Amino acid sequence: MEERRVAWRKAIHGTFSEEEMAESTRRITIGIGLLEEHLSKHAWLGSDNYSLADINAFNLAYALPLTLPELMNDEKTPFTMEWLRKINERPATRTTWDMGTNDILKRIPILERGAK
Numbered sequence: 001m002e003e004r005r006v007a008w009r010k011a012i013h014g015t016f017s018e019e020e021m022a023e024s025t026r027r028i029t030i031g032i033g034l035l036e037e038h039l040s041k042h043a044w045l046g047s048d049n050y051s052l053a054d055i056n057a058f059n060l061a062y063a064l065p066l067t068l069p070e071l072m073n074d075e076k077t078p079f080t081m082e083w084l085r086k087i088n089e090r091p092a093t094r095t096t097w098d099m100g101t102n103d104i105l106k107r108i109p110i111l112e113r114g115a116k
Contacts (some may be wrong), residue, residue, distance in 0.1 A: 025071075039083050058088075065081065
């Protein structure tokens with residue numbers, strides 16, 4: 001789709017307008033709020049157990065506390081931060097991180113328990 005190609009070019013070259021960035025932040029803020037609301041009532045996203053829904057959402061959300069700390073942090077989103085940490089602590093998550101070509105955990109220390 002041409003719309004997606006244009007969006008990716010803008011992302012690569014950093015040419016989003018202030019209005020586009022504001023709209024993106026608005027949408028992310030809504031999504032973070034919905035995630036926090038759900039996780040305040042449920043331990044996991046798709047069911048009472050860890051599932052593919054959690055794996056997929058973790059992949060989308062793990063960097064948000066680092067990139068948007070004003071929106072996602074221990075004070076504003078405690079349930080989401082706990083959910084991120086539970087997934088980050090899973091052996092399969094650790095094994096997957098270890099398979100990467102860089103030490104991503106050093107870039108996202110906020111997912112470690114006790115980090116602020």
